[in-house]
Amino acid sequence: MKPLLRVRGLRTSFKTGRTVARAVDDVSFDLLPGETLGIVGESGSGKTVTALSLLRLIQTPPGHIAEESVVEYNGVNLLELPAKELRRVRGAEISMVFQEPTTSLNPVLTVGSQIAETLRAHRVISRRSAAARTIGLLRRVGIPEPEIRTRHYPHQMSGGMQQRVMIAMALACEPKILIADEPTTALDVTIQAQILELLADLKRQLGMAMLLITHDLGVVAGIADRVAVMYGGQIVEEGPTAALFTNPAHPYTEALLRAAPRLDAPTARLPVIPGAVPPATRWPTGCRFHPRCRHAWERCTAEPPPPLATPTEQRARCWLVDEPVRRKP
């Protein structure tokens, strides 16, 4: 199948004073039509900068997207598109939901008028039919009494309801791709479950593709068809969700899976990853994970591993794929 979105060699850096932070450093992936790709990483891994770079939402300067980077949508490189044409893509073809609905919604406009505004920005549609469609959208995202809620201001709604409004707004123009950046992180656990289910249902009904960005492996489980794990500004492992969860190829993926608190594991000590994520201004030489990796040997400190294909359909930036005998039990 032809990918809907083709990202190749994406590099985004930020310059502050004399230091350069290489936040995203050679990221490549495909998003197929109707597919959900989960991008998982801890803070500082580059996952949010990746998402923002796709739609050129990076402030330049200090940000800079390298010229040779490619973000191809419908055969067009979005990174080279004139600003006016890019605006037509943003919100209409590819739209985004952010972590904090409170900061993304305008506090002095009713939620209905904000959704209608999105519709009218991209479509020729009368005020009246925009209002009617807004109510339909609010109903679709599970907001009770949408006829009344449409006239409410964001502060009159809970965080979960606000996030539903954000999703309604993102869906207003029936995008082909929805980028959801930590859509449930700010919400309570029971509400989190509701929003994830809503996203999965909507995706199925509308047949759109979704890029789900999160720090939580539990969130992508059961929703994502494929998962990409980011570390140090790179995708260190990528593959079908089931394969990646059952046979993690990269030691970072493996460690992350083991470190997550879960309900069914023994309650003894949690296995930890020693150390901390290095700053983007000073990535380690060779494999960026090697200082924290329990398998690392000389090759890892010297040669940066490229994405290598594993027998279980993943790709991992790890020399263990090349030399599996080096894997410690």
Next chain:
Amino acid sequence: MTAAPLVEVEHLVVEFRSGGGLLQPAHTVRAVDGVSFSVGRGETLGLVGESGSGKTTLGRAILRLLPATAGAVRFDGMDVFRLDPPALRALRRQIQLVFQDPYGSLNPRMTVGAAVREPITVHRLARGVEADARVAALFKEVGLDASFLSAYPHELSGGQRQRVGIARALSVGPEFLVLDEPVSALDVSVQAQVLNLLADLRDRHGLTYLFIAHDLAVVRHLATRVAVMYLGKLVELAPAQTLYADPLHPYTASLLAAVRAPEPTPKGKSMVVVGEAAAAARPPRGCLFEPRCPHPRKDDRCRTETPAWHKVEPGRWAACHYIEEPLRPE
């Protein structure tokens, strides 16, 4: 438990006055509504609830950082709410609080070494070189390199800052720590490090914890018993293993179902609860959880009659009309 508990909370009520301006008539919000439990020496009680459940307010009221409206808190037999100022100061050495985000609780212009030293000098536990030695020992204890002594909070990572917060709490030699979401702001890999550190410190010093969290999975690694709170009331309290294996209250079951395990086909979708918690200012009549309750037997009684907090079996408490009737009505 046969020994006397270290902390006893009895029918604690904390109310806030709200409104009273031009736009809103004055009203009272009951953030904590008649909560009772005890924490044994060396035990870790997990207190789990979502935002607005009153868990943080409860933690602060125990420390007398917030005034309680009614009820009592006893620490080592002492009535915390009736202590005179010198006795209260002495108590503050025995009970310490660790915050979710140490960034918000550390002075940005003070080195973290000085921040850990401060309580030691305030409580006149040591001075000069002796205090320095204590700070150095505390840094070592929480796994921070001595080179961080002269660092400022912004120079540390979230995990390192939380270690500073823990060192600061430990500096006065407390017996009881209230941990308010101590790992919620941390990345998964760092979360595990801090949870292990908390377990080590507890075992090494025989500390007693009240571990407040919104996530049952996080609490599980430390808690001996778990209390679940909803809209200001406890809905269930049980030994940790029992609660995770066999939750009695539908809300506990929903919270457990909402934990998404990192595995390819997570279960539990069927238990997703509907709706959202009512505002604490306008609680529903009857059972507070009724509007969202997935229990097949819920009925008019749930809508009108507040379920009693009762002992289901020894050590196991719950407030729901539709679990087995109390073994020993009290």
